[in-house]
Amino acid sequence: MGILNLTKLLQDVAPIAIKESEIKNYFGRKVAVDASMCLYQFLIAVRSEGAQLTSVDGETTSHLMGIFYRTIRLLENGIKPVYVFDGKPPAMKSGELGKRAEKRAEAQKALDKAAEAGDNAEIDKFTRRLVRVTKQHNEEAKKLLSLMGIPYVDAPCEAEAQCAVMVKSGKVFATATEDMDALTFGSSVLLRHMTFSEARKMPIQEIHLDKILESLKLNQNQFIDLCILLGCDYTDSIKGIGPKKAITLINEHKSLEEVLKHIDTTKYPPPDNWSYKEARQLFMEPEVQDPETIELKWTEPDEEGVVKFLCGDKQFSEERVRNGIKKIIKTRSGSTQSRLDGFFKVLSSTPAKRKIDDDKKNSSNKRGKMGGGGRGRKPK
Amino acid sequence: MFEARLVSCAVFKKVLEAIKELLNEASFDCSESGIQLQAMDISHVSLVSLMLKSNGFDKYRCDRNITMGMNLASMSKIFKCANNDDTVTIKAQDDADIVTFMFESKKQEKISDYEMKLMNLDQEHLGIPETDFSCVIKMPSAEFARICRDLSQFGESLVISCTKEGVRFSTNGDIGNANIKIAQTSNFDKEEESVTIDLQEPVTLTFACQYLNHFTKATPLSPQVQLSMSDNVPLVVEYVIPDLGHIRYYLAPKIEEDEN
Numbered sequence: 001m002g003i004l005n006l007t008k009l010l011q012d013v014a015p016i017a018i019k020e021s022e023i024k025n026y027f028g029r030k031v032a033v034d035a036s037m038c039l040y041q042f043l044i045a046v047r048s049e050g051a052q053l054t055s056v057d058g059e060t061t062s063h064l065m066g067i068f069y070r071t072i073r074l075l076e077n078g079i080k081p082v083y084v085f086d087g088k089p090p091a092m093k094s095g096e097l098g099k100r101a102e103k104r105a106e107a108q109k110a111l112d113k114a115a116e117a118g119d120n121a122e123i124d125k126f127t128r129r130l131v132r133v134t135k136q137h138n139e140e141a142k143k144l145l146s147l148m149g150i151p152y153v154d155a156p157c158e159a160e161a162q163c164a165v166m167v168k169s170g171k172v173f174a175t176a177t178e179d180m181d182a183l184t185f186g187s188s189v190l191l192r193h194m195t196f197s198e199a200r201k202m203p204i205q206e207i208h209l210d211k212i213l214e215s216l217k218l219n220q221n222q223f224i225d226l227c228i229l230l231g232c233d234y235t236d237s238i239k240g241i242g243p244k245k246a247i248t249l250i251n252e253h254k255s256l257e258e259v260l261k262h263i264d265t266t267k268y269p270p271p272d273n274w275s276y277k278e279a280r281q282l283f284m285e286p287e288v289q290d291p292e293t294i295e296l297k298w299t300e301p302d303e304e305g306v307v308k309f310l311c312g313d314k315q316f317s318e319e320r321v322r323n324g325i326k327k328i329i330k331t332r333s334g335s336t337q338s339r340l341d342g343f344f345k346v347l348s349s350t351p352a353k354r355k356i357d358d359d360k361k362n363s364s365n366k367r368g369k370m371g372g373g374g375r376g377r378k379p380k
Numbered sequence: 381m382f383e384a385r386l387v388s389c390a391v392f393k394k395v396l397e398a399i400k401e402l403l404n405e406a407s408f409d410c411s412e413s414g415i416q417l418q419a420m421d422i423s424h425v426s427l428v429s430l431m432l433k434s435n436g437f438d439k440y441r442c443d444r445n446i447t448m449g450m451n452l453a454s455m456s457k458i459f460k461c462a463n464n465d466d467t468v469t470i471k472a473q474d475d476a477d478i479v480t481f482m483f484e485s486k487k488q489e490k491i492s493d494y495e496m497k498l499m500n501l502d503q504e505h506l507g508i509p510e511t512d513f514s515c516v517i518k519m520p521s522a523e524f525a526r527i528c529r530d531l532s533q534f535g536e537s538l539v540i541s542c543t544k545e546g547v548r549f550s551t552n553g554d555i556g557n558a559n560i561k562i563a564q565t566s567n568f569d570k571e572e573e574s575v576t577i578d579l580q581e582p583v584t585l586t587f588a589c590q591y592l593n594h595f596t597k598a599t600p601l602s603p604q605v606q607l608s609m610s611d612n613v614p615l616v617v618e619y620v621i622p623d624l625g626h627i628r629y630y631l632a633p634k635i636e637e638d639e640n
Binding site: 021341345349 | 588
């Protein structure tokens with residue numbers, strides 16, 4: 001999932017591109033949420049006593065719980081979410097998907113073994129690895145969203161790519177996902193940890209693409225090449241080339257073609273039939289729906305509809321659901337706070353001149369912190 | 381070399397109180413003309429613009445323009461150590477990474493030095509266009525503070541509407557509505573207690589109480605406050621710091637939700 005080690009690389013070489021702030025500072029912002037990513041998170045994280053929440057006939061409801069409460073949390077913070085669902089996976093992802101299927105099969109085996117041995121910690125670990133977002137999860141989530149009055153978009157292909165074009169066209173402010181390849185697809189702003197539970201107290205990470213490109217001295221195409229070299233979902237990368245080496249190579253040679261010409265291919269053999277050109281093409285011109293044809297409308301929630309859908313068989317508490325709906329209705333009344341940047345123009349922004357040497361001084365420290373930062377990554 | 385000296389540090393303490401709730405840290409730009417600060421709060425809803433003119437200080441020297449990034453909580457700790465009638469001297473070398481605050485007691489028998497590390501802060505300077513405001517209200521600052529405090533108990537938003545009859549502050553919330561109307565005063569005996577309204581056209585705007593309550597922390601700096609409003613532009617709340625300069629707050633209005 002995403003781009004291998006990109007977060008870590010950015011924290012090292014472009015710390016200025018990553019800002020941390022609280023969720024409440026995003027009031028009034030429209031945000032495209034990568035639905036598959038957050039459904040997956042919910043399936044993993046929303047549990048009670050280690051087991052997924054289920055309806056009377058054992059169907060999982062964790063994703064619905066997540067969608068319901070976390071969306072309310074976004075709304076209460078004044079954020080207007082639009083969920084973007086994955087369409088069909090691009091053909092090039094089959095390799096990656098195959099690998100994931102293999103891992104899942106392994107996890108299944110390990111799970112069976114653990115179950116035999118009766119090792120609960122292991123069982124828990126491997127059941128989580130087996131989690132996948134199914135079509136039914138998606139459909140149920142969509143149904144709940146429309147009942148809640150929240151818009152969603154069906155991407156023709158990758159959701160991150162669809163989010164990115166929506167950000168680029170100004171339809172929404174940012175993409176909310178944990179997946180760094182939203183940046184590779186050209187999403188100008190990426191928000192991480194947006195749909196995390198409040199209890200985790202994770203600050204929102206705001207990553208700006210323009211600042212990344214500026215700090216790395218790359219243009220978007222070179223950045224795409226860098227991401228492919230780091231390792232993306234669509235094709236293999238060259239063994240032995242890590243983040244540091246990748247950035248040096250791209251800076252020096254500007255494109256993968258040139259990199260290939262200049263590196264010692266016996267030492268760093270590129271994968272057979274390396275389809276980096278196709279991967280690049282996919283990042284540059286992904287299959288997306290024209291953002292101009294998308295109409296985003298946040299409407300009144302259908303209280304009875306939500307109650308009917310969630311309570312009863314799905315075993316949600318009616319009282320809590322109704323309270324939740326009340327919260328949604330409350331966020332819809334009243335006026336919205338505007339921002340000063342809307343009225344006044346930024347004349348100059350000075351990232352204090354001493355900053356550069358300072359960063360060098362602190363770099364050893366920073367690296368220490370980075371290990372912690374990386375933990376937000378999904379184990380996939 | 382930068383050096384600025386004020387015989388009474390009370391003013392500086394009040395200035396700090398007036399900004400430290402909105403800003404965690406801020407860059408003070410020091411130049412020949414004085415000390416300036418311009419910064420938005422973290423959510424970019426309000427902006428503080430502070431000007432302390434060099435000729436208002438008892439001694440002022442600034443050889444090169446310097447920007448000092450300070451943590452306001454730390455600064456406030458330091459100023460808590462000083463008495464109101466102490467003389468304060470702020471010193472920094474060019475390109476220094478520390479600033480020194482020196483407090484001298486009135487009788488000169490006690491001198492305390494505090495050194496504070498400076499910070500590197502990202503700065504965003506906003507260009508604030510000159511605006512001819514539709515209405516400019518001057519009123520006693522304590523009265524304004526009282527109104528904001530009282531009304532914020534009822535709701536999150538405060539509506540300020542200004543007509544030729546006077547200014548109406550109103551709010552509504554779960555328990556009900558509250559309205560306060562202030563008329564222009566006809567008696568001009570005491571300028572400090574008067575309410576004057578300079579009106580081109582009536583204006584009604586809505587603001588978040590929370591921010592107004594932060595602004596009124598500047599009340600001790602000045603007996604009068606000036607509110608300037610125009611449709612669809614930020615409110616300006618200005619406190620004049622006698623002999624020294626001013627502090628201005630800008631607040632983005634709340635706007636009615638259009639159909640998404």
